[in-house]
Amino acid sequence: MASWTPLHVVTGKGGTGKTTVAAALAIALAGRGQRVLLCEVEGRQGIAQLFDVPPLPYEERRVSTGLDGGEVFALAIDPEAALLEYLQMFYRLGRAGKALDKFGVIDFATTIAPGVRDVLLTGKVYEAARRTGDTGYDAIVMDAPPTGRITRFLNVNAEVAGLAKVGPVRRQADSIMEMMRAPSTQVHLVSVLEEMPVQETLDGIAELRAANLPVGRIVLNLVRPALLSPATAEALTSGTLDDGAVAAALGRASLPTAAADALVGEGLGHLERLTLQDTQRRIVDAQDTPAVELPALPDGVDLGAVFDLAQRLRDALVRADA
Numbered sequence: 001m002a003s004w005t006p007l008h009v010v011t012g013k014g015g016t017g018k019t020t021v022a023a024a025l026a027i028a029l030a031g032r033g034q035r036v037l038l039c040e041v042e043g044r045q046g047i048a049q050l051f052d053v054p055p056l057p058y059e060e061r062r063v064s065t066g067l068d069g070g071e072v073f074a075l076a077i078d079p080e081a082a083l084l085e086y087l088q089m090f091y092r093l094g095r096a097g098k099a100l101d102k103f104g105v106i107d108f109a110t111t112i113a114p115g116v117r118d119v120l121l122t123g124k125v126y127e128a129a130r131r132t133g134d135t136g137y138d139a140i141v142m143d144a145p146p147t148g149r150i151t152r153f154l155n156v157n158a159e160v161a162g163l164a165k166v167g168p169v170r171r172q173a174d175s176i177m178e179m180m181r182a183p184s185t186q187v188h189l190v191s192v193l194e195e196m197p198v199q200e201t202l203d204g205i206a207e208l209r210a211a212n213l214p215v216g217r218i219v220l221n222l223v224r225p226a227l228l229s230p231a232t233a234e235a236l237t238s239g240t241l242d243d244g245a246v247a248a249a250l251g252r253a254s255l256p257t258a259a260a261d262a263l264v265g266e267g268l269g270h271l272e273r274l275t276l277q278d279t280q281r282r283i284v285d286a287q288d289t290p291a292v293e294l295p296a297l298p299d300g301v302d303l304g305a306v307f308d309l310a311q312r313l314r315d316a317l318v319r320a321d322a
Contacts, residue, residue: 003184004185005138007139010022012146012197018144020221028317029139030067033070034138037060038141039077042143046143051074058082059075067310122153125142180213181212193276193281198280202287205289224270224277236267292313
């Protein structure tokens with residue numbers, strides 16, 4: 001069996017922070033003297049925006065250091081460029097391939113045959129995972145399509161079965177599936193503690209396992225902390241801390257008492273949100289897939305916040321593996 005570079009596929013429902021988690025994981029994995037490749041396959045240039053660099057070309061570019069001084073490289077995989085590269089590699093088309101692109105044939109091919117498109121996208125990752133030496137990587141992180149499409153995207157063998165029984169496309173698909181099902185590959189699912197994302201995550205895990213694809217961890221992102229003390233939470237819930245009590249406290253502090261109603265409403269809304277989180281957390285905890293949590297950061301997400309999440313993610317993974 002071939003030896004593969006560890007591959008971490010990161011998927012998640014839209015709005016869960018999938019790209020942010022993928023970037024944080026790449027930074028966390030880039031230890032001293034190590035190189036990590038962070039790939040995106042959806043054409044959104046989300047990695048470039050997150051690292052505040054120009055749009056990524058179809059080539060590997062260094063975008064950051066790791067937590068311990070390693071290097072993070074990024075690659076935006078474009079299906080049309082990947083097909084041109086594929087045609088040159090297997091069929092030596094050269095300029096003829098570029099002519100096909102000019103006439104729109106490549107766009108036509110990748111649109112009517114999405115299975116071939118996915119082979120091209122994952123094939124670029126496959127090529128990087130096989131590399132050794134100075135251009136090789138110690139780990140690869142893929143910012144992959146959303147949970148609802150992830151099994152179909154990764155299970156390229158099934159997608160090309162009706163298109164290519166033999167030939168280079170089929171051989172490429174077979175090799176990619178060997179990598180996808182290798183012990184060194186993990187598919188991580190990003191969710192938030194809300195009903196729909198959690199259910200989609202559980203459905204995604206079931207689909208991945210049915211396709212014999214390796215499930216890694218559930219990453220619970222944007223988890224809200226408890227901002228109220230247990231005593232205050234109990235008083236709000238029981239009604240002993242009401243508008244009048246809050247207004248009186250504000251008056252004693254020489255603060256506007258008109259804010260009392262809004263403060264009580266915010267407090268009750270916060271407790272309701274925490275109750276929802278706890279309910280969904282129990283559902284996740286009942287699964288046989290390990291989960292790690294990342295907090296909602298009060299100041300939003302910038303590059304500094306990504307490094308903060310990388311440290312938290314690494315600490316959580318170290319604890320989980322201990």
